[in-house]
Amino acid sequence: MKVLVVDMTHGGLLISSEFMKIPETEVLALDIYKTLDPLIIEELKNKGLNFLESLDEIEQYKNQTAESDLMIVAPVHCKLDHNITLTHHEAVGYLLNDRIDVPVIEVTGVKGKTSIVWMLKEIFKDSNPLVLSSLGVEVVENGEWKVLKRNISITPASIIEAWKLADGYEKGICIFETSLGGTGLADVGILTNLAEDYPIASNSRTASEAKRQIFKSKVVACEIESYTSKYSEFSDKTNTFGNTRNTKNSTNLTASQIQYGLDKTNFQIDIVDFKTSSNHILNESFEVTTFAPAPIHITNILGAVCASLTIGVSIEKIKEGLNNFKGVKGRTSINEQNGIRIIEEINP
Numbered sequence: 001m002k003v004l005v006v007d008m009t010h011g012g013l014l015i016s017s018e019f020m021k022i023p024e025t026e027v028l029a030l031d032i033y034k035t036l037d038p039l040i041i042e043e044l045k046n047k048g049l050n051f052l053e054s055l056d057e058i059e060q061y062k063n064q065t066a067e068s069d070l071m072i073v074a075p076v077h078c079k080l081d082h083n084i085t086l087t088h089h090e091a092v093g094y095l096l097n098d099r100i101d102v103p104v105i106e107v108t109g110v111k112g113k114t115s116i117v118w119m120l121k122e123i124f125k126d127s128n129p130l131v132l133s134s135l136g137v138e139v140v141e142n143g144e145w146k147v148l149k150r151n152i153s154i155t156p157a158s159i160i161e162a163w164k165l166a167d168g169y170e171k172g173i174c175i176f177e178t179s180l181g182g183t184g185l186a187d188v189g190i191l192t193n194l195a196e197d198y199p200i201a202s203n204s205r206t207a208s209e210a211k212r213q214i215f216k217s218k219v220v221a222c223e224i225e226s227y228t229s230k231y232s233e234f235s236d237k238t239n240t241f242g243n244t245r246n247t248k249n250s251t252n253l254t255a256s257q258i259q260y261g262l263d264k265t266n267f268q269i270d271i272v273d274f275k276t277s278s279n280h281i282l283n284e285s286f287e288v289t290t291f292a293p294a295p296i297h298i299t300n301i302l303g304a305v306c307a308s309l310t311i312g313v314s315i316e317k318i319k320e321g322l323n324n325f326k327g328v329k330g331r332t333s334i335n336e337q338n339g340i341r342i343i344e345e346i347n348p
Contacts, residue, residue: 002069003016005074011153020049028049029051030051076201077200089181090213092183104187105176109190116307122322122324123317130162133175135330149165182214187277217237223299223303254269254302255268291327304322
């Protein structure tokens with residue numbers, strides 16, 4: 001097998017190294033953004049990674065070999081005049097499919113990804129989760145959170161890094177925040193929203209097209225407006241969530257009777273025709289108390305609950321986890337200094 005991995009800047013280096021471990025595989029790399037140090041390139045060449053110098057060499061290489069023998073792996077945001085065999089997301093799924101043996105939740109979208117991951121951290125804490133978010137890689141050790149790495153990107157290749165960092169730790173579930181789509185590894189994928197459908201791939205594609213990859217998950221929890229505008233063809237594998245009931249398409253999870261507070265907000269979650277991964281249909285309501293000082297936080301909570309119910313978490317466990325959620329430092333949190341309440345709201 002011959003594999004060409006494009007883009008060393010956004011995780012391609014790690015993906016290349018994993019392909020090199022597969023027997024009888026020739027791996028080529030294209031540092032399309034020219035970010036690698038020449039000394040590192042030379043070191044990698046000595047280890048057997050062959051580098052192409054430019055996009056023009058792809059065509060030359062294809063002329064020298066049967067096109068069907070060359071697998072081109074490139075990020076979804078990269079524009080190439082060649083057919084991409086696998087996106088970086090799909091390559092990560094390909095490489096880890098037989099290695100991750102626990103349930104997986106992947107979270108993508110424009111806003112709210114990290115917040116939803118941190119809600120899921122509380123809900124699944126007793127399940128020894130491996131967590132990847134924009135704030136780092138974490139596991140639970142002796143009942144306490146342990147940070148394995150801070151300042152990590154959420155490119156799909158970081159899932160490989162997170163899995164390797166957690167080697168030797170007990171893992172009962174994986175919760176991965178991922179940019180621009182899903183890998184296909186997820187038992188449940190979450191699409192938080194399409195608050196901005198920004199252009200990618202040199203304005204040739206949009207973020208909503210890339211995020212369509214999340215529907216490679218077995219089941220998807222999708223924000224209702226995003227679902228109705230872009231993804232309604234996936235109705236058979238989707239549960240929707242939103243703050244208000246959608247009249248055109250029934251929203252499976254909504255909030256009602258909301259009583260906002262700075263520290264705790266009380267509201268009711270209404271469940272209608274909700275599909276679980278074990279083929280049960282839920283129709284009921286329950287009350288929660290959690291940190292949610294504004295409507296956007298309610299939407300994020302509904303996303304976390306939607307994924308949790310899909311995968312079979314009990315309502316009591318969901319309520320307990322949300323009650324323990326205190327916000328995310330650096331995103332939305334409330335502190336007190338010298339008797340003054342400070343609401344911190346920072347979104348990068």
